[in-house]
Amino acid sequence: MVGRLGIDDESPVVGHGGYPAKAAVGEHLVISATVWREGHGAVGAAVEWREPDGRTSTVPMQRQEPGGDRWHAVVVPRSPGESSFRILAWADPWTTWRSGLQAKLGAGLTDLSNELEEGARLLERVRPPGQDAHAPGAPGQDARGVLDRAVAALRDAARPLPQRVGPALSEPVHRLVTADPPRDLLTEGTIRRVSVDRHRALFGSWYEFFPRSTGGTAADGTPLHGTLRTAARELPRIARMGFDVVYLPPVHPIGRVHRKGPNNTLTAGPDDVGSPWAVGAREGGHDAVHPLLGTVEDFTRFTATARSLGLEVALDLALQCAPDHPWVTEHPEWFTARPDGTIAFAENPPKKYEDIYPLDFDTAPGTLYAEVLSIVRLWIDRGVRIFRVDNPHTKPPDFWEWLIRTVRGTHPDVFFLAEAFTRPAVLKGLARRGFAQSYTYFTWRTTKQELTSYLTELAADADFLRPNLFVNTPDILPVALQRGGPGMFALRAALAATLSPSWGVYSGYELYEDRALRPGSEEYLDSEKYQLRPRDFDGALARGRSLEPWLTLLNRIRRDHPALQQLRTLCFHPVDNDALIAYSKTDPATGDAVLCVVSLNPSDTEEGTVALDLDRLGRPRTPFTAVDEVTGEVAELGPVVPVKLGPERAAARIFAWRTS
Structure with a gap:
């Protein structure tokens, strides 16, 4: 801070200013600070906002409460990249003089010669000689003339006091002065960084599927290996459901050494396809496409088809290698050698991944960092703008900060999603270092208390952490889905789609796939990670055994209502039934408002009453439609809303209106 006034507690500021805050293009970003000075003199404040291209604008700040010291303004970023802001504060001599004079007049004081001369000199500062403008609200009057007459009246001792002060205290003069007020003791706050993403980093519906499972079956029922071309046939169905992002597991060659068989067995047969996360074989590594999926040209055609349907492709960035990845022989220094000379494979006890070698980012960071950057840029050139990162918490934080900053320096439209199922400090640390989105613990939060507490925490961290609420993943079949039946699938989708601007499903969710490998396990039986899983989506839909209509409706509601594209405005409302949860969101730009009431009981009808926080909803008067x-x-x-919710697709009510 440079200057004489106090500027404290600026927001948003992440890590004491060590990391940029996050915002998205078009998002209403509230910037606030405590601005103060000694004594009773008035102050003013503004935000100086700088776009990534260097353009600056100044946005006036307003007091959050009359007479308080907390000020705020709303800034709407216009383009992705690194922006910045700083708070400007100043002593406001006009407001100080005007309020002081009015107080003395109200107290009946009459000896005000010094005060009147001070006011005259202030007005002379506002309009230098020769400046012409028209006073707002005073058509035809020369602004300089309006001010000159007010100055003359203040100095005319022959007039009665009310006539001397009347022109200076008039509304036309006040509007003229406050349009460009005199500023004393100008103070500049610290420059604060804001990383601005495009809107998709804030809002999107994700659908994950394995291209290799789209080949259908042979006449004898044997699954056939799909290709990127057969996978493209799935895109219209996904687009019809209203999803925005198609996320693909790694599309690279899969290692043969220690390849896993079905259900993660240690021995694989000649026809077993292995895990896509065991990246690399003699056909190539992270730069290559698996030959059974097709070619690089097939991949670019796939992304083009997705774009034509309004979909984006997110590609898995799995920084690990199969034992037969070319890097193992070309760059052994990138791996951890054990005392017996073998390379350490990945472990997450009790799980073992003998088919995967982790990279060691400490043995040769310079060359490894550069190689990863080149891989990311290669896939950017092939049309990828979103990367879902596998296990980012097993790589150094400084690496991610460097990689993401470097990539976004030339491609600000690229963003990264962290699969950070890890400790809270690590999850949040990765978000601070540049990940635009993160997986969260939503998967395991099922009660009203757990959901309310956790989503309140996420909303409070919205300056740097954006949750993507996946309801399931190829690794995680939550216990709730194993036991709750179709009703649980419906209500969990409703929660994820309305609590967070970004949410996701893994293919098969719409078919209620709920069979675990064994009791107490979150692994799928016959997991698609290790084998082909062709699915009859159309047949299930025709038989009425598909969640597709519900997912389609949820995504349509999300697109129609900007309120559901927000996280910062999330507000929970009391319900007198612990099997029901209620929350609202508002969009400050459009006045759109949504109240969601969701049942947490997957099998029975629940009734209750919601007590609305009308101030948070912007509805001081009731009832409203x-x-x-x-x-x-x-x-x-x-003020109170009675609700009755049933299971499955009656699990939620989503009320919408405009606040203005």
């Missing part, structure tokens, strides 16, 4: 986007019914909402 809302539309239930699930049923299409019009409802009158008041």
Whole structure:
């Protein structure tokens, strides 16, 4: 800070300013600070905002409460990249003089010659000689003339006191002065960085599937290996469900050494396909496409087809190697050697991954860092703008900070999602270092208390952490889905889709796949990580055994309502039934507002009453009219809202209205 006034507790500031805060293009970013000075003199404040291209704008700040010292302003970023802001504060002599004079007049004081001369000199500062403008609200009047007459009146001792002060205290003069007020003791706050992403980093619906499982079956029922071309046939169905991002597991050659068989068995048969996360074989490594999937040209055609349907492709960035990856022989220094000379494979006790060698980022960081950067840039050139990163918490934090900053320096539209199922400090540390989104612990939060507490925490961290609420993954079949039946699948989707701007499903969710490898395990039986899993989506839909219509409706509601594309405005409302949870979101740009009430009981009907926090909803008067986007019914909402929810697709009510 440079200057005389106090500027404290600026927000958003991440890691005491060590890391940039996060925002998205078009997002309403609230910037606030405590601005103060000694004594009773008035102060003013503004935000100086700098876009990535260097353009600057100044946004006036307002007091959050009358007479308080906390100030705020709303900034709307216009382009992705690294932006910055700083708080400007100043002593406001005009407001100090005006309020002081009014107080003395109200107290009946009459000896105000010094005060009147001070006011005259202030007005002379506002409009230098020769400046022409028209006073706002005073058509035809020369602004300089308005001020000159006010100055003359203040200095005319022959006039009665009310006539001397009347022009200076008039509304036209006040508007003229405050349009460009005199500023004393100008103080500049610290420059604070803000990493601005494109809107997709804030809001999106993700769908994960394995291209190799799209080949169908032979006449005898044997699964056939799919290709990127057969995978492209799935894209129209995914787009019809309203998803925005198609996430693909690694598409690279898969190692043969120590390849895993079905259900993670240690021995694989000649036709077993292995895990896509065991990257690399004699056909190539992270720069190559698995020959059974197709060619690089097939991949670029796949991404082009996705774009034509309004979908983006997110590619898995799995920085690990199969034992027969070319890097193992070309760069043995990139791996950890054990005392017996063998290379250490990956472990997450009790799980063992003999088919995967972790990279060692400490043995030769210079060359390894450069190689990873070249790999990322290669796939960017092939049309990828989103990378889902596998196990980022097993790589050094300084590496991610360097890689993401370097990539976004030339491609600010690229962003990274962290698969950070790890300790809270590590999850949040990765977010601070540049990951635009993160997997979270939502998967294991099932009760109202757990959900309320955890999502409140996530919303409080929105300056740097954006959650992507995946309901399942190829690694994780939550116990709740194993036991809850179709109703649990429906309600978990409703929660994920409405609590967070970004959410995701792994293919098979819409078919209620719920069979675990064994009791107490979160692994799928016949996991797609190790074998082909062709699915009959159309047949299941025709038989009424598909969640597709519900997912489609949820995604349509999300797109229609900007409120559901926000995290910072999340607000929970009390419900007198622990099997029901209620929360709202608002969009400050459009006035859109949504109230969601979701049942946490997958099998029975639940009733309760929601007590609305009307101030947070921007509805001081009740009742007001809302539309239930699930049923299409019009409802009158008041301070209390009675609700009745059933299982499956009646698991949620989503009321929507405009606050303005």
